[in-house]
Amino acid sequence: MSPVVVAADFGGTNLRAAIVDEAGQILARRVDPTPQGAAPDVILAEIGRLLHVTTDASPERPAGLCLAVAGLIDADAGTVILAPNIPGFRNLDLTAPVGQALGIPTFIENDASAAALGEHRFGAGRGTRHLLHATLGTGIGGGIVIDGKLYRGAKGLAGEIGHVVLDPAGPRCNCGSRGCLEALVSGVAFAERARRLLAAGASPVLQELVGYREPTATDLQRAAEAGDRKCEAEIRNGGHLLGLALGGLINVLNPEAVTLSGGLLGMGETLLGPMREAMYSIAYGPSSGTIVRLSELGDDAGLLGAAAVAFERLRG
Ligand SMILES: [Zn+2]
Structure with a gap:
């Protein structure tokens, strides 16, 4: 056995x-x-x-x-x-x-x-030696596999990709910084984007969906699917910023693959299209060969x- x-x-x-x-x-x-x-x-x-x-x-x-x-x-x-x-x-x-x-x-x-x-051994990262994994959910997490082994860093904190700063003047993050990836592109951040659209009266479709309750990232996604261009633009902007963060990281790590998991993948190509475009636009030289795969482990x-x-x- x-x-x-x-x-x-x-x-x-x-x-x-x-x-x-x-x-x-x-x-x-x-x-x-x-x-x-x-x-x-x-x-x-x-x-x-x-x-x-x-x-x-x-x-x-x-x-x-x-x-x-x-x-x-x-x-x-x-x-x-x-x-x-x-x-x-x-x-x-x-x-x-x-x-x-x-x-x-x-x-x-x-x-x-x-x-x-897990993705490296059993899922979408099988067959790679070097892998960057991003979890796109309520928050943003990440993990790095180098030479087939998990990379932990000096204090075991490596892979905190949610705290790459993309906009120093951006919204406050839980970690204390401003404009981290997680503060701009996460379940919580997309809910905040939806809240701002509602406060500005900018999206009747979203308002109809949400009524009097607090909006969620899923509401933003549903309104975009229903054809609301403002909601779609928020998701596309999030995808663009995610791609910039991942592109910078693949320039540092040169992984064979980036694997993605988490609830935000439900936003589909509205998120992933701009993400790929931004990622490959800044990937340097051979790093542009890094492939993107979605989690197989559910x-x-x-x-x-x-x-x-x-x-x-x-x-x-
Ligand atoms: Zn942060």
């Missing part, structure tokens, strides 16, 4: 765990809702219970475990520095208590970095990414 690992993906909504083999097959899985408003020790206890139940369902003893968490992670120290979606997860040693409880080697990774390795990206990290860590 091929070795298996426990993979876990912790978000603000769900705690997911699975048994995964070296080919990326999910042999068993569990999903529980993240306890809302609970203290860290309550969430830790729930994580421990979920991992025990998942491990019990494994056909053989797992060789190791990796937890993918959205946030700032010190992967080498095994600690969560800050997880904005899980209140109380701050300067928290996660791997030691979990590893002791389960008695197997335990690792932790930023979810976007894990997703990059909802399992976090779990398969965590599994890929566990197998890589176990190989040493």
